Amino acid sequence: MSEKDALRTYRRKRDFGRTAEPRGEDTAPGNAPRFVVQIHDASRMHFDFRLEVDGVLKSWSVPKGPSTDPHDKRLAVPTEDHPLEYREFEGVIPKGEYGGGTVIVWDQGTYQPLSHDRRGRAVPFARSLEQGHATFRLDGTKLHGGYALTRFRGGGRSGGGRAGEEAWLLVKSGDDTATHDGHGTPDPHRARSARTGRTLRQVAEESGNGGGEA
Ligand code: MN
Numbered sequence: 001m002s003e004k005d006a007l008r009t010y011r012r013k014r015d016f017g018r019t020a021e022p023r024g025e026d027t028a029p030g031n032a033p034r035f036v037v038q039i040h041d042a043s044r045m046h047f048d049f050r051l052e053v054d055g056v057l058k059s060w061s062v063p064k065g066p067s068t069d070p071h072d073k074r075l076a077v078p079t080e081d082h083p084l085e086y087r088e089f090e091g092v093i094p095k096g097e098y099g100g101g102t103v104i105v106w107d108q109g110t111y112q113p114l115s116h117d118r119r120g121r122a123v124p125f126a127r128s129l130e131q132g133h134a135t136f137r138l139d140g141t142k143l144h145g146g147y148a149l150t151r152f153r154g155g156g157r158s159g160g161g162r163a164g165e166e167a168w169l170l171v172k173s174g175d176d177t178a179t180h181d182g183h184g185t186p187d188p189h190r191a192r193s194a195r196t197g198r199t200l201r202q203v204a205e206e207s208g209n210g211g212g213e214a
Pocket of ligand 1: 099
């Protein structure tokens with residue numbers, strides 16, 4: 001029995017949107033790479049979309065958040081690579097610090113790279129990102145199915161353009177997991193953590209009230 005199968009019963013008994021217990025994903029190498037979408041109530045509310053690539057979390061700030069509607073082309077601005085452990089971060093970044101504000105893990109899961117070259121051969125995901133177009137399938141708590149990230153500005157010759165000048169689009173693929181009802185993105189104020197079920201407000205309140213105890 002594989003390690004993955006060994007945890008099947010454990011997982012089936014639990015709703016990981018409601019319990020803080022570990023899901024037990026951080027096991028053997030060779031597992032599917034992970035993704036996380038955090039909601040970050042900073043000076044400007046935004047979603048942070050992160051994909052595990054070669055030992056780091058490649059990251060984009062998505063002001064409106066990922067949509068399940070293929071008609072929504074969502075601006076995604078690259079930010080610095082984050083450590084893998086960041087996918088578990090939920091809490092309050094102190095005011096005045098970089099990114100000060102509350103963070104919740106809105107969605108988490110694994111993804112499957114789908115990029116292929118013209119001959120149908122799989123392209124390493126990192127290279128498809130370098131080339132400015134990557135397709136992948138998400139298997140998250142909330143997000144499912146195909147998505148594409150496409151660079152439409154910046155990203156010139158090696159080292160020629162700073163990451164801050166790049167702009168990408170995050171777009172849902174028109175597959176059977178797509179929606180077309182005009183409600184492809186949740187209200188970030190009402191959205192709940194996929195890890196703890198908490199809203200931004202609840203995380204902020206618990207952080208503010210928890211100072212007295214060790
Ligand atoms: Mn952020």
